[in-house]
Amino acid sequence: MLDLRGKRLVLASGSPRREQLLRLLGLEFEVRNSGLVEENHTPAEPAEHVLTLSRRKAEAVAAQVPEGYIVGADTIVVLEGEILGKPRDEAEAFAMLRKLSGRVHRVYTGFTVIEKPSGRWMSDYEVTEVHFRPLTDEEIWAYIRTGSPMDKAGAYGIQDQSAVFADRIVGCFYNVVGFPLTRWYLRMREFLGEP
Amino acid sequence: MLDLRGKRLVLASGSPRREQLLRLLGLEFEVRNSGLVEENHTPAEPAEHVLTLSRRKAEAVAAQVPEGYIVGADTIVVLEGEILGKPRDEAEAFAMLRKLSGRVHRVYTGFTVIEKPSGRWMSDYEVTEVHFRPLTDEEIWAYIRTGSPMDKAGAYGIQDQSAVFADRIVGCFYNVVGFPLTRWYLRMREFLGEP
Numbered sequence: 001m002l003d004l005r006g007k008r009l010v011l012a013s014g015s016p017r018r019e020q021l022l023r024l025l026g027l028e029f030e031v032r033n034s035g036l037v038e039e040n041h042t043p044a045e046p047a048e049h050v051l052t053l054s055r056r057k058a059e060a061v062a063a064q065v066p067e068g069y070i071v072g073a074d075t076i077v078v079l080e081g082e083i084l085g086k087p088r089d090e091a092e093a094f095a096m097l098r099k100l101s102g103r104v105h106r107v108y109t110g111f112t113v114i115e116k117p118s119g120r121w122m123s124d125y126e127v128t129e130v131h132f133r134p135l136t137d138e139e140i141w142a143y144i145r146t147g148s149p150m151d152k153a154g155a156y157g158i159q160d161q162s163a164v165f166a167d168r169i170v171g172c173f174y175n176v177v178g179f180p181l182t183r184w185y186l187r188m189r190e191f192l193g194e195p
Numbered sequence: 196m197l198d199l200r201g202k203r204l205v206l207a208s209g210s211p212r213r214e215q216l217l218r219l220l221g222l223e224f225e226v227r228n229s230g231l232v233e234e235n236h237t238p239a240e241p242a243e244h245v246l247t248l249s250r251r252k253a254e255a256v257a258a259q260v261p262e263g264y265i266v267g268a269d270t271i272v273v274l275e276g277e278i279l280g281k282p283r284d285e286a287e288a289f290a291m292l293r294k295l296s297g298r299v300h301r302v303y304t305g306f307t308v309i310e311k312p313s314g315r316w317m318s319d320y321e322v323t324e325v326h327f328r329p330l331t332d333e334e335i336w337a338y339i340r341t342g343s344p345m346d347k348a349g350a351y352g353i354q355d356q357s358a359v360f361a362d363r364i365v366g367c368f369y370n371v372v373g374f375p376l377t378r379w380y381l382r383m384r385e386f387l388g389e390p
Binding site (some may be wrong): 001021024025026136139141143146158159160161163164165166167168169170171172173174181182183185186195 | 196216217219220221328331334337341354355356358359360361362363365366367368369373376377378381382390
């Protein structure tokens with residue numbers, strides 16, 4: 001659906017979920033992990049945080065790619081002003097899910113696309129509101145035992161067994177999974193000069 | 196996460212999407228197509244329509260299953276009072292997507308669970324609001340050429356290339372795919388007498 005005019009598309013991400021999402025669009029692309037170490041709990045505003053991180057990831061990979069479009073992205077979970085990154089251990093995963101239980105949080109994903117060799121770039125971000133129903137401790141531990149929370153911001157992946165934790169979302173679903181497909185697609189069309 | 200006390204769980208559906216969704220919960224279950232022929236454009240109210248159809252599907256399979264929990268479900272797309280079923284051909288798929296473009300529609304999924312041999316049962320339904328951005332005719336035809344719209348209510352599947360057609364949903368995402376996981380899970384807990 002996007003016409004990249006034969007140029008390469010490179011996803012600067014080590015997230016298998018992001019790769020799966022981009023595959024939905026039927027585009028050809030390659031994946032390169034930026035190798036950037038993510039730092040949690042930075043003091044920046046959420047939008048600034050994800051925009052900055054997505055740009056750093058794209059830049060790290062763009063430095064190694066002579067030609068094409070390089071896409072970086074970063075996702076965080078924000079609960080009442082607090083940024084929840086990936087949990088360090090199961091106890092922290094439990095504490096995060098306990099906090100999210102019965103409350104509304106926001107998921108931010110920022111993305112940056114760099115065109116090489118021109119160096120032209122654009123960034124944007126998406127926010128989705130996610131409502132969690134009240135969770136029992138047993139449900140949280142059963143979910144932690146699946147191993148799924150450990151590599152995920154906010155200690156959950158809405159596309160796995162924690163699908164039944166959220167009872168309502170407002171906004172883009174795929175943003176919660178890790179990449180705001182529709183916004184990215186529309187911004188790419190503009191960036192490529194498509195009607 | 197649900198304790199079925201060793202009883203069988205049977206999904207009375209021929210939809211591979213519904214099967215994939217139920218698999219997310221990590222439950223063991225079998226699939227049996229109810230064999231019911233779906234009729235489009237019935238005059239019933241949307242909620243009544245999906246409740247009735249889901250019950251008929253569950254009953255058709257329950258008649259063949261001596262013991263266990265049988266789950267039927269039915270999904271429709273409703274645009275300003277009009278029920279959009281599965282398109283009969285590509286021209287109808289185009290007409291449906293043209294109608295949905297730039298507008299808000301609602302997706303209804305009803306489900307019925309029958310316990311055998313007791314015959315005890317319950318039904319419920321979920322509604323999700325889906326906002327489509329304005330689509331070009333080229334985008335619609337490109338999507339129809341993927342073949343995906345033909346077996347789907349409203350001529351789209353939000354989990355495929357049409358992921359970029361919706362820019363916002365309000366409610367349960369999985370309901371749009373075809374099964375409202377969270378509501379079903381909560382109603383099953385009640386039905387099974389779990390805390």
